[in-house]
Amino acid sequence: MNVSYDAVVVSTRVRLARNFADYPFPNRLKDVKKAREIVQLIASELNYMDTFDLYYMNAISDERAAFLKERYLISKDLIAHRPISAAFISRDESISVMINEEDHVREQYFLKGFELRKVYERISGIDDIISESIPFAFDPEFGYLTACPTNLGTGLRASVMMFLPALTRTNLIRRALPALSGRGLTVRGQYGEGSVAEGEMYQISNEVTLGYSEEEILSVVENAVRTITEFELREREKMLREDELGVKDKAFRAYGILTNCKRIDAQEFMTLMSDVKLGAVTGIFDGNMEELDQLIVAMRPANINRLNGGPLTAEEQAIYRAEYAGKALRSMELLNGR
Amino acid sequence: MNVSYDAVVVSTRVRLARNFADYPFPNRLKDVKKAREIVQLIASELNYMDTFDLYYMNAISDERAAFLKERYLISKDLIAHRPISAAFISRDESISVMINEEDHVREQYFLKGFELRKVYERISGIDDIISESIPFAFDPEFGYLTACPTNLGTGLRASVMMFLPALTRTNLIRRALPALSGRGLTVRGQYGEGSVAEGEMYQISNEVTLGYSEEEILSVVENAVRTITEFELREREKMLREDELGVKDKAFRAYGILTNCKRIDAQEFMTLMSDVKLGAVTGIFDGNMEELDQLIVAMRPANINRLNGGPLTAEEQAIYRAEYAGKALRSMELLNGR
Numbered sequence: 001m002n003v004s005y006d007a008v009v010v011s012t013r014v015r016l017a018r019n020f021a022d023y024p025f026p027n028r029l030k031d032v033k034k035a036r037e038i039v040q041l042i043a044s045e046l047n048y049m050d051t052f053d054l055y056y057m058n059a060i061s062d063e064r065a066a067f068l069k070e071r072y073l074i075s076k077d078l079i080a081h082r083p084i085s086a087a088f089i090s091r092d093e094s095i096s097v098m099i100n101e102e103d104h105v106r107e108q109y110f111l112k113g114f115e116l117r118k119v120y121e122r123i124s125g126i127d128d129i130i131s132e133s134i135p136f137a138f139d140p141e142f143g144y145l146t147a148c149p150t151n152l153g154t155g156l157r158a159s160v161m162m163f164l165p166a167l168t169r170t171n172l173i174r175r176a177l178p179a180l181s182g183r184g185l186t187v188r189g190q191y192g193e194g195s196v197a198e199g200e201m202y203q204i205s206n207e208v209t210l211g212y213s214e215e216e217i218l219s220v221v222e223n224a225v226r227t228i229t230e231f232e233l234r235e236r237e238k239m240l241r242e243d244e245l246g247v248k249d250k251a252f253r254a255y256g257i258l259t260n261c262k263r264i265d266a267q268e269f270m271t272l273m274s275d276v277k278l279g280a281v282t283g284i285f286d287g288n289m290e291e292l293d294q295l296i297v298a299m300r301p302a303n304i305n306r307l308n309g310g311p312l313t314a315e316e317q318a319i320y321r322a323e324y325a326g327k328a329l330r331s332m333e334l335l336n337g338r
Numbered sequence: 339m340n341v342s343y344d345a346v347v348v349s350t351r352v353r354l355a356r357n358f359a360d361y362p363f364p365n366r367l368k369d370v371k372k373a374r375e376i377v378q379l380i381a382s383e384l385n386y387m388d389t390f391d392l393y394y395m396n397a398i399s400d401e402r403a404a405f406l407k408e409r410y411l412i413s414k415d416l417i418a419h420r421p422i423s424a425a426f427i428s429r430d431e432s433i434s435v436m437i438n439e440e441d442h443v444r445e446q447y448f449l450k451g452f453e454l455r456k457v458y459e460r461i462s463g464i465d466d467i468i469s470e471s472i473p474f475a476f477d478p479e480f481g482y483l484t485a486c487p488t489n490l491g492t493g494l495r496a497s498v499m500m501f502l503p504a505l506t507r508t509n510l511i512r513r514a515l516p517a518l519s520g521r522g523l524t525v526r527g528q529y530g531e532g533s534v535a536e537g538e539m540y541q542i543s544n545e546v547t548l549g550y551s552e553e554e555i556l557s558v559v560e561n562a563v564r565t566i567t568e569f570e571l572r573e574r575e576k577m578l579r580e581d582e583l584g585v586k587d588k589a590f591r592a593y594g595i596l597t598n599c600k601r602i603d604a605q606e607f608m609t610l611m612s613d614v615k616l617g618a619v620t621g622i623f624d625g626n627m628e629e630l631d632q633l634i635v636a637m638r639p640a641n642i643n644r645l646n647g648g649p650l651t652a653e654e655q656a657i658y659r660a661e662y663a664g665k666a667l668r669s670m671e672l673l674n675g676r
Contacts, residue, residue: 245657249600256598262587319583 005114007281008229010161010201010293012115013072014123015108017146017155018130021137025147026081026100035084039099042088045130046097052088057081063311066302072110077101095126102147103155105130112290114225116158116218142210153210158221162228163289165200165278166235173202176228184208185224199270199277199296204228236282251279255334259326263318269299269325276334285334295328343452345574345619346567348499348539348631350453351410352461353446355484355493356468359475363485364419364438373422377437383468384435386426395423401649404640410448415439433464440485441493443468450628452563454496454556480548491548496559498542500566501627503616504573506538514566522546523562537608537615537634542566574620589617593672597664601656607637607663614672623672633666 019025020038029035039056048054057065057078065082068074073093078085078101088097098106107130109123137145143153151157167173177187188203204224206217240247254275258264264272273296280287297303299321305311308320357363358376367373377394386392395403395416403420406412411431416423416439426435436444445468447461475483481491489495505511515525526541542562544555578585592613596602602610611634618625635641637659643649646658 245600249660252598252600253595256594256596257591258594260590260594262583262590322587 003226003230003233005225005229007289008162008164008232009114009225010163010289011110011112012119013108013110013159013161014116014119015106015157015159016123016127017103017144017151017157018105018107018127018136019103019145019147020105020134021145023104026084026102026104027147029084029100032083035100038104039086041134042097042099042105042130045132045134046088046126048088051090051092052095052097053091055087055089057085057087058083063302063305067306070300070302071297074098075101075106078106095123097126097130103151105136114160116160116222116225120156120158120214120218149210150208153208154212154214154217156209156214156217157205158218159203159205160221160225162202162204162225162232163200163274163277163281164202164228164232165274166239167228167232168200169239170235172231172235176231180204180224180228181207183220183224184212185220198267199274236278240282247278247282248284251275251284255279255285255329259329261322261326263315264322264325265314265318266299266301266321269321270296276329280334284338286336286338287332287334291332295325298328299325341564341568341571343563343567345627346500346502346570347452347563348501348627349448349450350457351446351448351497351499352454352457353444353495353497354461354465355441355482355489355495356443356445356465356474357441357483357485358443358472359483361442364422364440364442365485367422367438370421373438376442377424379472380426380435380437380443380468383470383472384426389428389430390426390433390435391429393425393427395420395425401640401643405644408638408640409635412436413439413444416444433461435464435468441489443474452498452567454498454560454563458494458496458552458556487548488546491546492550492552492555494547494552494555495543496556498559498563500540500542500563500570501538501612501615501619502540502566502570503538503612504577505566505570507577508573510569510573511540514569518542518562518566519545521558521562522550523558536605537612574616578620585616585620586622588613589622593617593623593667597667599660599664601653602660602663603652603656604637604639604659607659608634611663614667618672624674625670625672629670633663636666637663 023029023034023038043054046052065074065079069076069079071093073089073096074087075098078087078098081100085098085100087099094110096108107123107126109119109126111119139145144155146152146155164173167176180187184207186205186207189198189201204221206221209217254272258272258276273292276285277289277292279285280292281289298307301317304317304320307324312320361367361372361376381392384390393406403412403417407414407417409431411427411434412425413436416425416436419438423436423438425437432448434446445461445464447457447464449457477483482493484490484493502511505514518525522545524543524545527536527539542559544559547555592610596610596614611630614623615627615630617623618630619627636645639655642655642658645662650658
């Protein structure tokens with residue numbers, strides 16, 4: 001089988017959880033001055049001014065925080081630890097170093113596509129820089145010490161975001177979940193723990209980090225992504241073989257609604273965009289998944305508010321979304337010659 | 339209130355039921371030779387060759403009969419009386435003279451718009467021609483004799499086809515029905531007796547003909563149509579006042595689906611076309627109801643088969659409908675400058 005990961009794997013993300021021995025874990029760190037010291041430590045190591053923006057979480061608005069979260073640059077826990085938390089975010093949005101989230105330092109690197117090795121290499125580089133003068137808390141037996149035992153050891157979480165419309169629609173994804181669980185993997189919706197699989201997007205990642213080497217973790221995730229990709233592609237082929245016109249009809253209807261509607265809420269938008277994406281990755285449309293995914297992120301509530309230059313009500317957002325997305329989709333020329 | 343009948347009244351139809359004293363009523367007329375005599379009588383009076391096509395019902399295919407019925411040119415009863423029935427249909431489809439339907443002669447005249455007087459005048463002209471040498475069965479007390487007592491007297495049925503989306507969606511049409519019934523009127527779906535109101539189209543007509551003059555019948559129907567039109571327009575205004583964007587959104591979505599889908603069944607097509615029509619009559623689109631109604635008729639099953647030049651399965655029709663209607667709607671330029 002000729003496997004095209006591009007049609008299934010959206011992006012790769014690796015994060016490392018790290019802590020300093022001289023400070024209590026963030027959930028017990030009440031002293032804001034001490035918390036700021038950690039930010040300053042990282043700032044001096046990163047020499048951040050050139051490539052990073054630094055956000056003190058208690059200095060930015062709820063709106064801005066929501067905007068960053070929607071772009072996968074910060075987490076719910078970072079927002080929850082607001083009096084003490086901060087984030088260094090690279091201007092190209094590939095690197096995010098969160099301070100005083102669950103751990104003192106959460107470094108993450110992000111790339112489009114299926115790039116586990118490359119992403120791991122790059123985040124290790126960042127990790128080396130940060131730990132140069134102040135070494136992280138490390139136990140010879142357990143490895144890196146973390147606030148939650150599931151992160152002990154390597155502190156590594158490798159996540160791959162996958163677009164799985166065929167496995168979702170056939171409900172086969174439900175059958176695959178236990179098998180993945182048994183291999184030490186978890187599957188989540190695109191906005192992390194507990195979030196539902198909106199837009200038929202799933203995040204595959206390793207469950208625990210203790211007792212495995214970095215290499216082992218990467219291999220387990222990599223193999224799982226390969227298997228799921230093949231599984232998804234096989235089901236897509238079957239879907240098209242059995243009812244190509246039905247898949248086409250669904251994709252074109254979604255396109256027709258998205259380019260004509262006058263208001264659309266976030267949920268319906270996701271559902272229809274998923275149909276358009278399936279059209280793009282199966283050659284029904286002339287387009288690529290990446291620009292469609294960018295549009296999906298841009299149309300989330302806080303991202304719309306930022307585009308608009310001020311907060312909108314849900315109804316106003318629905319109108320803004322319809323107009324903006326309609327124009328964006330037309331400009332992508334998905335129907336080129338179709 | 340400035341009443342625009344064009345936005346509500348689709349067409350006007352008047353029919354006259356007539357019989358000859360020397361022949362049994364069609365339901366007892368088993369002699370095909372005698373039945374043909376009636377056809378010949380009418381043919382000689384109509385001097386039909388110039389403007390009419392003559393269809394002997396037993397000589398045309400089921401497909402052709404269904405096609406004519408979908409275009410409102412013949413009735414279910416005419417098809418049921420197939421061994422003895424026939425129809426003269428004018429080439430512009432405005433006049434249809436059915437022979438050996440429920441009565442020996444059913445003459446009907448049809449015009450777009452709200453034209454009760456004009457249509458009655460024209461069908462009376464046809465009636466005068468037909469009855470010139472062989473007078474119809476007429477009783478000084480009862481008037482014209484007919485097979486069914488509801489047609490006794492004038493034999494006149496005046497019907498007005500109305501597009502009532504606002505009254506349908508608010509369910510107010512249900513409340514209006516008993517009031518109309520009390521005034522001797524009936525309301526039916528567009529395909530006659532017992533048919534449901536597809537596409538939010540209703541046929542308003544007089545229930546009985548005995549005991550009323552032609553003038554009285556026309557007036558009762560006319561007044562009812564006026565009242566319902568005002569009622570419908572008031573509800574449309576209210577709908578637009580309360581949620582203009584919602585009405586717009588619905589119309590545009592319907593347009594988006596119709597111009598993009600790859601297959602669509604008759605029922606969904608009707609529903610969406612109704613949304614587009616509402617858009618056209620309320621100025622959301624730049625189009626007129628007449629061309630949309632013509633498209634609706636053209637997309638009925640037997641009409642599609644005729645356009646295609648041969649019978650199609652339901653699935654093939656759904657595909658044909660999607661492609662043909664999509665092109666037709668685009669060519670109407672409904673979105674002109676919108």
